Amino acid sequence: MTNTAYxxxxxxxxxIMQGMYRQGMGSAKLAQVHHILRSNVTEKIEDGTLERxxxxxxxxxxxxxxxxxxxxxxxxxxxxxxxxxxxxKELSLSSRSDIKNVSKILERMAKPRGIIDKHGDKxxxxxxxxxxxxxxxxxxxxxxxxxxxxxxxxxSFYDVYPKTIAVVAGEPDSGxxxxxxxxxxxxxxxxxxxxxxxxxxxxxxxxxxxxFEETPLEKWQTKIKWYERSTNFHDVINPDAxxxxxxxxxxxxxxxxxxxxxxIHNKLRKGIAVIALQKDPGKSYGKGGxxxxxxxxxxxxxxxxxxxxxxKIEKCKNxxxxxxxxxxxxxxxxxxxGHKFVYLTPGxxxxxxxxxxxxxxxxxxxxxxx
Numbered sequence: 001m002t003n004t005a006y007x008x009x010x011x012x013x014x015x016i017m018q019g020m021y022r023q024g025m026g027s028a029k030l031a032q033v034h035h036i037l038r039s040n041v042t043e044k045i046e047d048g049t050l051e052r053x054x055x056x057x058x059x060x061x062x063x064x065x066x067x068x069x070x071x072x073x074x075x076x077x078x079x080x081x082x083x084x085x086x087x088x089k090e091l092s093l094s095s096r097s098d099i100k101n102v103s104k105i106l107e108r109m110a111k112p113r114g115i116i117d118k119h120g121d122k123x124x125x126x127x128x129x130x131x132x133x134x135x136x137x138x139x140x141x142x143x144x145x146x147x148x149x150x151x152x153x154x155x156s157f158y159d160v161y162p163k164t165i166a167v168v169a170g171e172p173d174s175g176x177x178x179x180x181x182x183x184x185x186x187x188x189x190x191x192x193x194x195x196x197x198x199x200x201x202x203x204x205x206x207x208x209x210x211x212f213e214e215t216p217l218e219k220w221q222t223k224i225k226w227y228e229r230s231t232n233f234h235d236v237i238n239p240d241a242x243x244x245x246x247x248x249x250x251x252x253x254x255x256x257x258x259x260x261x262x263x264i265h266n267k268l269r270k271g272i273a274v275i276a277l278q279k280d281p282g283k284s285y286g287k288g289g290x291x292x293x294x295x296x297x298x299x300x301x302x303x304x305x306x307x308x309x310x311x312k313i314e315k316c317k318n319x320x321x322x323x324x325x326x327x328x329x330x331x332x333x334x335x336x337x338g339h340k341f342v343y344l345t346p347g348x349x350x351x352x353x354x355x356x357x358x359x360x361x362x363x364x365x366x367x368x369x370x
Contacts, residue, residue, distance in 0.1 A: 009041065013045070017030065017037075071106065072115075080127065081126070084103055084124035116129060145320075148191065152333075154300075157329070163271070164296075164298075165274075165295055165297065167274075167286065168274065170276070171281050172281075179300075180276060182339070187242060188215075191241070193223070195226050196243070196245045196246065199247070208338060212339055225238075233263075239269040242271060242272055243268075244274050250288075257277070257291065284301070284314075297317040298313075299313075299316075300312065300314065308332045309335060310331065311333065313327060314327075314328070331344070
């Protein structure tokens with residue numbers, strides 16, 4: 001009978017011990033097998049491997065694996081940016097070893113083939129990778145613009161499509177709310193409208209709507225859904241209706257305007273959102289600055305002058321007439337009795353005359369030219 005010498009390394013022992021542990025072998029038996037295996041090791045075992053083997057012998061390995069699964073489940077159920085301290089808190093971990101292990105688990109999950117990324121410069125700050133993609137089938141979409149009317153006959157210059165945002169940024173007393181009320185009046189018979197009001201009480205709202213003599217108060221009440229709201233509009237908008245937000249309120253950190261617009265846009269399906277923003281006198285754009293122009297397909301500014309107001313199209317992406325660029329167009333108007341727009345200059349504020357069709361030159365005229 002010939003004796004065969006077996007040569008093992010640390011990784012071999014670790015794999016054998018892990019397999020036996022998963023099969024439920026008791027600690028005494030594991031220690032006995034470990035003693036036999038170690039006698040066949042021909043090279044030094046690395047410290048990290050030794051530490052993992054010791055954890056198996058002490059019964060810690062299984063606890064860490066359970067913790068890793070709990071951390072992974074928590075991360076997959078999260079969204080956006082999170083801190084390792086949030087994981088510790090929500091999993092109700094208190095021991096120093098568990099807290100330390102959470103950091104190690106998150107670091108492993110942030111490797112190139114992991115599911116999270118480190119975020120920013122703050123230690124222990126991560127972001128769940130968003131790997132889900134939704135394929136766009138544009139061949140099956142209807143590219144007909146929505147039949148929506150606007151104050152100042154803006155539909156003659158701008159085509160609005162589903163899942164879009166329009167912004168009306170105006171100085172105080174420049175006519176923002178009057179613009180939104182007139183927009184609702186023009187569309188209440190043909191579209192479902194939800195109006196989010198953040199600054200007017202119901203008594204003031206009633207008094208303002210009473211000024212629209214051609215539309216009874218009962219129709220304003222029944223044709224439009226009115227809600228008091230000042231924050232988190234993306235939680236409550238109707239994704240398939242016209243959502244009017246009067247106004248998007250932010251008192252500091254105005255750079256967040258772009259993020260708030262994106263949150264609203266993400267919730268839209270077949271509907272649109274028309275959003276009022278405050279604008280400081282003399283400023284070109286509303287709160288949020290030029291960052292607020294990125295997402296809206298239509299961006300209007302209203303300015304108050306000494307004896308009149310002005311409307312300017314700062315951005316228009318979907319031209320109604322392909323050879324007429326409405327960007328930077330502007331006109332003057334007066335706001336009478338808080339709801340009537342009196343046009344002072346022709347152009348975008350007057351109903352445009354239909355263009356005369358081009359006439360073909362008769363054949364005899366070509367002969368005369370010869």
